[in-house]
Amino acid sequence: MKCRLHSTKWKQFKISHIKKISKDTSIYTFNLAYPENDINLPLGHHIQLRAKINGKHVVRYYTPIFPREKTKELQLMIKSYPNGTMSKYLATLTIGSTIDIRGPFGNPSLDSAPYPLQKEIESYRDALMNKNKNTQHNEEEILTQLGIVAGGSGITPVLQVLHEIVTNPYHLERISLIYANETVDDILLKEELDKMAEKHPHFQIHYVLHHPPKRWNGETGYITKKMLQKYLPCNDKQHKLLICGPLEMNESVLRYSKELGWNKGFQKSKSNDKVFVF
Numbered sequence: 001m002k003c004r005l006h007s008t009k010w011k012q013f014k015i016s017h018i019k020k021i022s023k024d025t026s027i028y029t030f031n032l033a034y035p036e037n038d039i040n041l042p043l044g045h046h047i048q049l050r051a052k053i054n055g056k057h058v059v060r061y062y063t064p065i066f067p068r069e070k071t072k073e074l075q076l077m078i079k080s081y082p083n084g085t086m087s088k089y090l091a092t093l094t095i096g097s098t099i100d101i102r103g104p105f106g107n108p109s110l111d112s113a114p115y116p117l118q119k120e121i122e123s124y125r126d127a128l129m130n131k132n133k134n135t136q137h138n139e140e141e142i143l144t145q146l147g148i149v150a151g152g153s154g155i156t157p158v159l160q161v162l163h164e165i166v167t168n169p170y171h172l173e174r175i176s177l178i179y180a181n182e183t184v185d186d187i188l189l190k191e192e193l194d195k196m197a198e199k200h201p202h203f204q205i206h207y208v209l210h211h212p213p214k215r216w217n218g219e220t221g222y223i224t225k226k227m228l229q230k231y232l233p234c235n236d237k238q239h240k241l242l243i244c245g246p247l248e249m250n251e252s253v254l255r256y257s258k259e260l261g262w263n264k265g266f267q268k269s270k271s272n273d274k275v276f277v278f
Ligand SMILES: Cc1cc2nc3c(=O)[nH]c(=O)nc-3n(C[C@H](O)[C@H](O)[C@H](O)COP(=O)(O)OP(=O)(O)OC[C@H]3O[C@@H](n4cnc5c(N)ncnc54)[C@H](O)[C@@H]3O)c2cc1C
Pocket: 046, 060, 061, 062, 063, 064, 076, 077, 078, 079, 080, 081, 082, 083, 084, 085, 086, 087, 088, 108, 153, 156, 157, 246
């Protein structure tokens, strides 16, 4: 039997599937039914997991990877850290194990704030639904190019955005993602990302590896200003930049983007910031 998610009450859910996708990361599928019968989480929203670990309740946030999927299952991609309380515990669970879940929640620091790209996505949807009524857009509001920089498990909220914007017929002409990792085995969902790029030519991915294998033809080292210049859209009224990675990566990308003429971005971003950090 499927359970329903509740925004304030903890409900117990069963793990129905676990797929290991790298040495330390797995996708956990939960037996779940939303009140609406679909997963229709607003983009950028999260759920909370709670577990009793060493006699204490531990609570952590996680980001469903398919926010608006026509499915009744909830999928979370979770990286396990050797010293991580919840993530290490989750790695010990098996199919049939249960865990407490509640949500969804908005941005934890700015709860109930609109999610990134909300305005753009809503205006695209209105335009699509009112196609026959000749809805006019304010040209300046139309987002035409999106640059994204992700590092490691920071790809999780980015995946939500990609599932929403790459496959839908919005006005975007170009979505360019730089995805940085330590080794090739750390790249999460590479096959899925590559397939998405192959199927949707306006979406391009540029991988950067700190420790590349011998025959690697992508970028190497840490992300540089030159890479941003080479692979991402430039600053323009109709362009936007999203960043999601470890603190140090976010800080250097914010610095480079400012040097390349983008607005100054902040670690604690507001949803309508031109340079948005998750
Ligand atoms: C809004 C939001 C959404 C999130 N979504 C996801 C998601 O979809 N998938 C996911 O895997 N995580 C996600 N996280 C992170 C998650 O909530 C936990 O912080 C993470 O799983 C670590 O928790 P822990 O209890 O295992 O580690 P803690 O016990 O909190 O940390 C202990 C140690 O673990 C290590 N560690 C913890 N986090 C990191 C890190 N980011 N980088 C390097 N080392 C670390 C450090 O050694 C740290 O000292 C999200 C966080 C937020 C705020």
